[in-house]
Amino acid sequence: MATIDDVAKLAGVSKGTVSSVFSKKRPISQEVTERVLSVAKELGYFPNHVARSLAIKKTMIAGLKMPLSKDGRMSAFETQMISGVIKECSAHGYRLLLDTLPEHDDPTQFSLDPVDGVIMLNPRKDDPRIARLQQMGIPLVLVGRPDPLDDAVSFVDNNNTEAAYQVGEYLLKLGHRSVLFLNASSDMTVALDRKRGLADAYLQQGLVLAEEQILHYSRKLYASQIDYGYRSMMNTYGKMNYTAVITDTDRAAVGVLRAAREMGIAVPDRLSVIALSNDATLAQETTPRLTSVELSADKLGAEAARLLVEKMARPEVVKQTIIDAALVFRESCKSI
Template sequence: MAKIDDVARLAGVSKGTVSNVFSQKRPTSKKVTEKVLQVSKELNYVPNHIARSLVTKKTMAIGLMIPHRKFFFSMFHNQFINGVLLEASNYGYRVLLDMIPTGEVKTPSLASYPIDGAIVLGPTEEDDRINLLHQNEIPFVTVGRIINEGIQDVSTVNNDNKGIIRYICEYLIGLGHHNIMFLNAGDRMTVGIERMEEFVRVLEEHGITVQPEMIYSKPDIHSDEYIKYGYDETMRTLKSHPERVTAIIADDDRSALSALNAINEAGLSVPEDISLFVICGDLTMMHQVRPALTGMDLQPSELGVQSVRLLMHKLGVLEGEYDNNWTVPSKFIERDSCAPVNKT
């Protein structure tokens, strides 16, 4: 590959000038610009990104750190990634995808992380990824609130977890449901914790007795139970508390489908016998399943977009005031899976 010296020589200018033609950081005369561009084209020259990074101290890449289970991530991640990618490209940033199993951080080849900033999805308490970033002085944004004593100035993009669960509960209570089973997110995630608190609070506000045996939290992402989450729990609850469940809130489309199958296999129907509400499901799937599922659109792609935008602020790419905490609104989508409680 041609390098800057080759172009400079052939164009009869200095390296600095060639550099300026490409970076546009200092003006170059039209004549020189054209000459340089022409020679560059002939030589098939493009500035070496690495060499540039070394001096500018910018890699023009951000890291996207997603906790994952071997061979699996969901539509939420899917759309989130899409949002990140799309928005990052608007600022000329590339995205380095890292799906580090939580708590298993390794720095490949023992070298620094070649990114300018990072987005951390689904932070947990005592998250090694965050400690690593903090230690390496890499600015980052978390998606989902974090609790970490040692780190201040944490920037976070989030859904309004409490508002969402309150909305759902009041919607179901409004339909007459008092016996609500809750397939929550994991209890180590802040999202799970926040939802749970609010779930209990709303029920109590409405004078409804909270039934702990009808509240579940998603198994750890590394466990085998993770994928099947929803089926066994629903089956068990339907058997042990036959008339005690009239509505189920499921964490995602997967658990919602699992619950739906359990309900059907138990000889019951949605929404006639049991209302089913999915918090975060793939839109297409929610729409295509029968009955089409009523649920919340958490707008994961928007979460991705906003997290990039916040990070760009922290990197100084985006100027102006900004808030370190950004809440992405959710959309309630009413379909066919929830109905007034069956009073027979």
């Protein structure tokens, strides 16, 4: 590859001049501009982004740290969150560095990445990466809240507890007392939040949530979310006692609906189904259409990116944003 030196030499100018022709940071006469451009074209010269980044200490790249699960596949949540992040970054002229590489524990392997800021998905408890990024002085926004809470770090999160509370309150109002809750994987903080919210709704009515009717997703046990819903229904209906089922994703609800159809259980007449939704287009298109709480991952992603762009401009600001999710009433729930 030709470098700025080659161009400067052949065009008979200094490299400062060539630099200015490309960056337009200072005016260059039309004659010289044309000469430089034509030499550049002849030589197949393109400015080297890495060299430029080193000189100006800016890459116009945002980093997204997102650990990949063991099987290497992305979940629907991750997928949609990325979609939201990209859309927003792109609108602000940033590109996105997707970093799914596992962390080493070798302190020698950390490096100051080629990014101007970082979005980090699902930080772990006492996540050491948070302190490290702050030490490096890299603007950071979390998706999901830090544990323990820390008002020096910006994040966006859903109101998971509140959303689950609303679901519980609604089902109780409809007269349901016994529910099957197909919760998220038990190692996720959202699973805890949701369980807590639901339990709170019960307590509010002086009732207590039956813990044994809460199931947890597991990648080992189920082939997919749909499978999780389908087989959980098949395995428990008739054995356990419930008049409503709450699912953690729309896809699990699709599985539940299918199982119900196959067993001849009318929804919502004999069974109510309600989803914590991450895919609004799917929830609207099942039969019957799903009553759900819409937690859109892409909104989380877009908002995180917005905060990050702001923080890259003004590193000192901290914002902690809770994205509200509210119940959307459709046709899959009924009072008993």
